[in-house]
Amino acid sequence: MDLIAIPNLSERIRSVVRERIVNGDLAADSRINEVHLARDLEVSRTPLREALNALVAEGALVTKPRRGFFVRPLSAEEFQQIYPIRALLDPEALRLSGLPTAERILRLKAMNQALEDEPDAEQRILLDDAWHLEWVADCPNLILLELIRQFMLRTRRYELAYFRDPRNLATACDDHHRMLTAARDGDLERVIEALKLNLTHGIEPILEWLGEGKRPKEVHNQEE
Amino acid sequence: MDLIAIPNLSERIRSVVRERIVNGDLAADSRINEVHLARDLEVSRTPLREALNALVAEGALVTKPRRGFFVRPLSAEEFQQIYPIRALLDPEALRLSGLPTAERILRLKAMNQALEDEPDAEQRILLDDAWHLEWVADCPNLILLELIRQFMLRTRRYELAYFRDPRNLATACDDHHRMLTAARDGDLERVIEALKLNLTHGIEPILEWLGEGKRPKEVHNQEE
DNA sequence: AAATTGAATACTGTATACAATTTGACCATG
């Protein structure tokens, strides 16, 4: 019997649309035209609407009754609210997980290396998320993990800019390294401190980016 | 123009179904038959499915592709995971909010009195939630507030048993009182400590309840 | 008697159709 549940169409649509929002293909604040988007994706409106509703729950969209779905704009305000929450959730999950096993430390080391070598910004985000999840893989509080995953999705749009800059990548990998050495010393509290620092380092550069140029694409919703 | 957005059918359905889950009208672990439930609610399946998907995001239901929606059972495990998260979120929100104004303290005092006098368990939950939200009303992190509200909904099913017992109500009001006196003394840290204690007090009795009798109603999904 | 297969049935997932509401353009009016 199905151990891996095959996602249905609406779940696949959700991923695709989320991608488009993250990339800016669907401009911030723009209204989503269900008919056009459905035609573009070559699906009907029903599963599309299910996907859009799910994205509302994720915080990527907002919905106004009888007006439609709108892309939640990237904003310094939202970002300044989301990131501190991760800095609250992640350390707690790590504390509950305890120190990683020697085997896991090895894996983490390899993952960090892969991150350092990765040229593509989007892949870097995925690797970074995987890295953080690996630390808390043994966390007994599954709902907390669910929550962390949810917030990883919400921060994704912002992190794209962060991981494009090699200097930021270097900072991140450095922080990660500090976590690893603390773990090898068996000092959980120091690991947690390093994690908090890591999560804090992201804030400044992203706020800067949000302040200045913001996003390039603006109007361009989707073609007719 | 519409300051208060009138909810559409699917949003209203969501509330109704959530209610039924909380009450146990839809038994834990039972599969939801969309056709029957739609007929029962006198709506079509489309908005019902939108509502059910939203409830999945809320954690009240789970969905298995091509199998359908299932009522997430109340379990000691889930509860033990949810409550500590509230004990993480609420104090942080309170810290960000700062001490309440004298005016707000008065209002809180009145709210606690109302809670103490309330005979109905369901109303008590609503009043208790309102009480907690009043403390953090000034929290600048709106997303954190959103999250707290979300978890209030998730804990609701469990708290019903808690607030039925007058002894638990007394304990809660007592904790609340302690928070108020600490606030009047201008000692935020002591308020936060009292809040943590308040949130912790709920755990034991509910676990006990979950261990023994559990819920009365069991089979009874919905009538044909 | 137990296991297995296969057809009938029930149910979910998706598409389409229809109703209700909003939007925007056009024109009349001050």
Add this chain to the structure above:
DNA sequence: CATGGTCAAATTGTATACAGTATTCAATTT
């Protein structure tokens, strides 16, 4: 030239229809 009203087109919300997938249960085989 601005303002407001009316109507058509566009768009969302809901219902219904259909297709594909699970489940059930009886018939058949071992």
